[in-house]
Amino acid sequence: MSGGMSDMTIVLRSLRTRALATSVATALVAIAVALLLVLLSLREAASQAFRRGTGNIHLLISADASPLVAVLNGLFYANAPANPIPWAKFKEIEEGFPWQWCIPTQLGDSFRGSPVMATSEEFFTDFEPVAGVPFQFSDGRVFEEAFEVVLGSAVAQEHSLSVGQKIIFAHGSGGSREGGHEHADHPYEVVGVLQPTGSAHDRALFTNLVSTWVIHAEEKRASDTEGTAATKTTANAAPAESSPDTAAHDHDHDHAHVHVEEADLRDDEKLITGILLRIPTRPGSDSSASIAAQFDRMRRDVSITVAQPAQQIGRLMALIGDIDWLFVAMALVVLISSAASIMLAMVSSMELRRRQVAILRVLGASAWRVFALAITESTLIGLLGAGIGAALALVGGQIATTFLQERVGVVIGGAVDPRAAILVAAGAVVLAAIAGIVPAVKAYRTSIARHLRPLA
Template sequence: MGCTVGLLSNKTFSNAVRLVVKSLRQHALSTSVTAASIALAGGLLMAVWVVKSESQKTFTGVTGGFDAVLGARSSQLQLVLNSIFHLEASPGNLANADYLDLKKDTRVALAVPIAVGDNFHGYRLVGTTTEMLTDVEFAPGKKFKVREGGRVFDPNLREAVVGSFAARKLGLKYGDTFQPFHGLIFNERDKHEEEYVVVGVLEPSNTPADRVIWISLAGIQNMAGHDPKTATDVSAVLVKLRSPIAGKQLELMYNKQGNRLTFAWPIAQIMAQLFDKIGWMDRVLALIAYLVALVATGSVLASIYNSMNERRREIAILRALGARRGTIFSAVVLESAAISAIGMAVAFGIYGVIVSVVAAVIREQTGVVIDPLTLHPVLLLAPAGMIALGALAGVVPAWKAYRTDVAENLVPVS
């Protein structure tokens, strides 16, 4: 469009703008329908990009404040998903001695054990030590905070601290009691006899911890029905290292030299590998979004091109009044670009809705929060690209308009 403007005089341009405004009003219905298709395409395109890049950025940034996870022999990704994101099944247990060995290791700054295996209406119960809620910085300078009136559970009692999201969804509040269910998937027939009392609800941390019900390690280990032989086992140990070198050394020790345990390190890199693995899905989604954008642009072309036949007389009249071919050409190109611009303005609303819904789903499923208002370069590039494509789509009908024979289309011809 800028190029078009540069080639035209101010007067030609202002005349073209006037014609465009009038034409958009005159063809309000087709303008609205075409702009709506652009809006859907543009909204989808921006949403796919932002969700893709923001989720990658957010998920690889979620470490829970730890550098590594030690667990039973399994894939590092499964270990991280299970112990940091509280997704996936536990790959198995490790002996309490393994936890104690790691805890004593001078290269380790903090080792926090977790045990899983129970849920309350689908929300995971995670047994741990109180250090998790009092000492761990889940993000730089940020520790978990129990809402006013509550406190951290007593490790010797059947007490629970509920993550903010789980509390909201389950309707649990301070003083409530509940009976856990066996397993990680809710089945109402698997209710445990033990009754827990809620002694605290966490402030939102925007991490997977928000979806967890925290109880004492012993609570999970000794829950009725669990195998007494594994009563001292833990599901995983979350590790804060003193230095990156320590990570390399422990990885070598557990993964290369040993064959019982898996040391998942570094967490962010393991999550990045997940996104590499599902990269094909990103590309398919992006391809679909591009195709939708192309189809929408094609609809602009078809809509304006088809209206050219009925506009021929109007164009002939304008030319008879002294409008130059260049004015007519640029008016059609501008009209096409304007339809795209209107569509892209609406696209931001559609983008907002899609991203908000996706963010809500991601939060519900993982506890990770994606900010729908995040500024991303695609929010500038997509509108610019779609408007440029729209202008390009206008060139074909504009050429048809440019070539309109004035004398032939002014009636009557004697």
């Protein structure tokens, strides 16, 4: 290299003299690589988002119609489960096996569209939303008394809530105001805010069960009293003698104020909608033969639905999997057409470059050497494009991650898998090299004598 000239100099000079074609081909490869990587990472993120959140649960029990619905409702807050599980059933299940832990959950209320989960303190100490990664508080603590609430990270961020503020829940789920009324006389105090977990739990609020039970017991007893007095037609309809200054749903509270203490709660008022279970395992293992045994045992109980969350999510991903491979296939097509564009760019410029090839041959370059120069040239475009594309995907993925976290509250960890990035980039380079074969063959076959003649 003492002379400062090499085959690479020839290749780089050739790329530089056709800067426009080089840039276009490089940009096409970069776009294809970035597109493919972003699609792959979104695909991964979607399945991650589902795989996270089931955490270290072995079994989930609810009164939903199917195991998949039970998992989507109970752990991903799709809808509030329609059917309750009586407290007696919880006690029966809790005592039926030496569980590692057994956590009751109740869903039904909401705060500005975000679901409220009533549960026990073990939900924070024993349940791990992502296996091996327990909940962590970015501020405050676990609820200790009734009417204290812990916020998922996304809820706190979306509504700019912090420890010490008081909020009011609505009965029923979802943002539609028609769906429910507010529990206006029972404000909750924010006592803790969770760190992001990258799971659906970031979008939920958490209280203890007593709070929920008390509110619903008070409302039930109040409407029962009122109902007997005013010969009510339907349970939720506004009474006939509605006063004009109050909204229809707040109406109940104005007329009958019943106060219920924890100790007053009857067993039929202690309703839950789900039970999270974990079976003791040996250290370092996440499974146990007992899981299947307990699953089979409880499945015989027709009053409940038993689900193995990991299995249900696997089934769900298998359903979605076929569709998102379609997107990946489309991105692959884009990648292949970018390689075709390299080939076209080089072939179309080949007629102009035949004279250059002929000169190199006169100076002593073999036919194989000019073949290799053409392949190197197309490979270099692939390499450059793949590098830019991977960088674009990494930066774009970072922006998308930040956006999703800030606006939607979904945490996607490690946007682009570096292994996938290397694999896709390598694929792009190989395709680019293959794209160089046709122009390389043309270079190889170039007749020296014909292309050295003075131009007419």
